[in-house]
Amino acid sequence: ETGVTQSPTHLIKTRGQQVTLRCSSQSGHNTVSWYQQALGQGPQFIFQYYREEENGRGNFPPRFSGLQFPNYSSELNVNALELDDSALYLCASSPGQYFFISTDTQYFGPGTRLTVL
Amino acid sequence: SQELEQSPQSLIVQEGKNLTINCTSSKTLYGLYWYKQKYGEGLIFLMMLQKGGEEKSHEKITAKLDEKKQQSSLHITASQPSHAGIYLCGAAKSPNTGNQFYFGTGTSLTVIP
Numbered sequence: 697e698t699g700v701t702q703s704p705t706h707l708i709k710t711r712g713q714q715v716t717l718r719c720s721s722q723s724g725h726n727t728v729s730w731y732q733q734a735l736g737q738g739p740q741f742i743f744q745y746y747r748e749e750e751n752g753r754g755n756f757p758p759r760f761s762g763l764q765f766p767n768y769s770s771e772l773n774v775n776a777l778e779l780d781d782s783a784l785y786l787c788a789s790s791p792g793q794y795f796f797i798s799t800d801t802q803y804f805g806p807g808t809r810l811t812v813l
Numbered sequence: 814s815q816e817l818e819q820s821p822q823s824l825i826v827q828e829g830k831n832l833t834i835n836c837t838s839s840k841t842l843y844g845l846y847w848y849k850q851k852y853g854e855g856l857i858f859l860m861m862l863q864k865g866g867e868e869k870s871h872e873k874i875t876a877k878l879d880e881k882k883q884q885s886s887l888h889i890t891a892s893q894p895s896h897a898g899i900y901l902c903g904a905a906k907s908p909n910t911g912n913q914f915y916f917g918t919g920t921s922l923t924v925i926p
Contacts, residue, residue, distance in 0.1 A: 698855065729913065738817075738901055738916030739856070752913045786855060801846060802914075804855040 698722075700789050700805035708811045714775045717808045721768040721789030727751070728770045729802060730762060733784040745770060774810075782812045816840065817902055819917035826892050827925050834887045834920045836902035843905040845885045847876050850899040850919070859887075859900075889922075897924045 699722040709715050721728050727746045731739035741754035745764035759775040768789070774781055790802040818837045826832050836845070844863050848856040860869045862878035862885060869876050873890045889896055899921050903914040 698857075700855070731914075731916075736918075738819075738903075738918045739914075741906075741913055741915060744913050754913075784853060788856075801858045801861060803858070804848075806855040807853070809853065 698803035698805065700787065700803050702785075702787055702805040702808050704808060705806070706809045706811075708813065709777050710813050711777055711779060713777050714773065715777060715810065717772045717774075717785050717787075717810070719770045719772070719787035719789075719805055721770065721787070722803060723768055725768060725789035725791050725803075727790045727792065727802070728764055729788045729790075730770075730772045731786040731788065732756070732781075733786060733807070734780075735783070739786055742772070777812045779812050782810060784809050816915050817904060817917035819900075819902060819920050821920060822918070823921040823923070825923045825925065828893060829891055832889050832892055832922070834900050834922075836885045836887070836917050838883050838904065840883070842878070842882045842885070845878055845882075846903045846914070847885070847887050848901045848903060850901060852899065856901065892922075892924045894924045894926050897922055 701720045703718045729744040730742040732742055733739040742756050743753040743762055744751045748764045761773045764770040784807045786804050786807045788802040788804045820835045846861045847859040849859055850856045860876045865880040865882045867878045875888045878885045899919045901916050901919045903916045906913050
């Protein structure tokens with residue numbers, strides 16, 4: 697139990713639609729990262745938010761966007777869904793911005809399985 | 814593209830056997846993390862290695878980071894069915910982006926009772 701929750705668990709959308717995925721971090725965790733994990737692959741970094749500001753972005757197009765709220769919740773929005781967007785989407789939270797300097801880590805939620813038809 | 818190579822891709826072992834999973838990078842690693850993932854679920858943190866030559870153990874799992882900080886191994890002693898899952902190594906992209914990770918492709922472990 698990591699204290700990070702995600703909703704919904706599963707989602708089915710059709711190509712071209714828009715989707716919003718939600719994440720609730722542990723209280724006090726100011727950093728949230730989102731990852732996309734395709735079947736049989738490792739997670740790919742999408743972007744990260746620190747104190748409600750985008751703090752880094754991976755190699756994903758602008759139709760992937762996010763928000764972080766003061767209550768430690770966050771959203772991942774994907775517009776114009778494509779078939780290749782089908783994946784497990786993971787959010788991860790951590791207290792600080794550069795946690796590897798300490799012995800802290802990031803805590804992952806169980807993920808949202810998105811299927812695009 | 815993946816910058817961390819994991820081997821083997823999959824592993825099937827008999828319960829009680831020892832096994833090793835490797836994670837290799839062409840670049841110096843700024844913090845190397847091992848996670849375990851049950852199929853289709855979130856990642857569970859196992860261990861973090863930061864210093865060259867570092868070795869950490871937890872229960873029957875030992876992780877090492879080589880002196881050059883470009884290769885790590887995860888060793889499981891006397892494997893049990895509860896060890897089954899996908900093992901992922903992850904590393905920070907740079908010292909300035911400490912918790913923006915890139916991951917290996919994962920090693921799928923099956924333990925036969």
